[in-house]
Amino acid sequence: MNEMNIVSEYDIAIVGCGPAGLSAAINAVIRKKKIGVFGTEFCSPKLHHAPHVDNYLGFQHITGEDLRLKFLNHAKDMGITINKNKVTGVFPDKKGFTLQSRDKFYLAKSVILATGVSTLKPIEQEIEYLGRGVSYCATCDGPLYKGKKVIVLAYNREGLEEANFLAELASEVILVSLVKEKDSQGIRLSDNISRVNGKPQAIIGEMWASGVALENEKIYADGIFIIRESVLPDQLVPGLEVSQKGILVERSGATNIPGIFAAGDCIGAPYQLSKATGEGQVAALSAVKYLDEFNYSNKEEAEKVSASV
Structure with a gap:
């Protein structure tokens, strides 16, 4: 190092x-x-x-x-x-x-x-796919997804900031935001970030994570970033x-x-x-x-x- x-x-x-x-x-x-x-x-x-x-x-x-x-x-x-x-x-x-x-x-x-x-427990299959398409740190692992499509599950303001960071590297960022409106004030999201509403239920994939199952739909990407308080x-x-x-x-x-x-x-x-x-x-x-x-x-x-x- x-x-x-x-x-x-x-x-x-x-x-x-x-x-x-x-x-x-x-x-x-x-x-x-x-x-x-x-x-x-x-x-x-x-x-x-x-x-x-x-x-x-x-x-x-x-x-x-x-x-x-x-x-x-x-x-x-x-x-x-x-x-x-x-x-x-x-x-x-x-x-x-x-x-x-x-x-x-x-x-x-x-x-x-x-x-x-x-108070936030891991969603289904989150731990199993950690290091295999699931990451907790955009700055650490973001360069691995340069030019690729990623999903960001944002549970706090930092998650929105990390989505903007990833937008500079990835071809597309899909944001699932669970951030309260008052906590997101003042943050302008990059143009290549698309928002999807829903509560994450599980990580989906085979050998490698390929997407997230929400309540009413499934979304797919090359990598998934989960940003929580802790x-x-x-x-x-x-x-x-x-x-x-x-x-x-x-x-x-x-x-x-x-x-x-x-x-x-x-x-x-x-x-x-x-x-x-x-x-x-x-x-x-x-x-x-x-x-x-x-x-x-x-x-x-x-x-x-x-x-x-």
């Missing part, structure tokens, strides 16, 4: 800016680690919509929005900023892990997943072990991949604030311990190499 593509390097990269992610960030900063926090345009919408929170210790009779702002202000006061670039993949690297966000890449020695629970954890991190309840972790927050930890709603119920913030702290402390051991191991390796020269 070209070093010129690397935007930043971190000790700990935290994917998610809800209660678990911000708790992890605050505790990692206290332990003097260089962190990067990746989040959406609006951190923790679920908390924002809670009319009352009565079970968070020390903050009785508080609204979800007020508590959300307290979390964000705490992070801001500690110098923590939120990177709004959506992470679409986390891959092993000789220095730890590479996080991809469109055409940007970030390096991290360890990663904490705090992605919450996605990517399912096991698709975000290849090889990550998950169950129907969430990401599988040890008590320390460690996943099956050394150096990757998880916290909050993404590891399963109960979906409670106190649990999320506590797990965020545990994951951060575990990542710090991992880094300390990692650095010590690297130092030992360097000393062995020096001694043998």
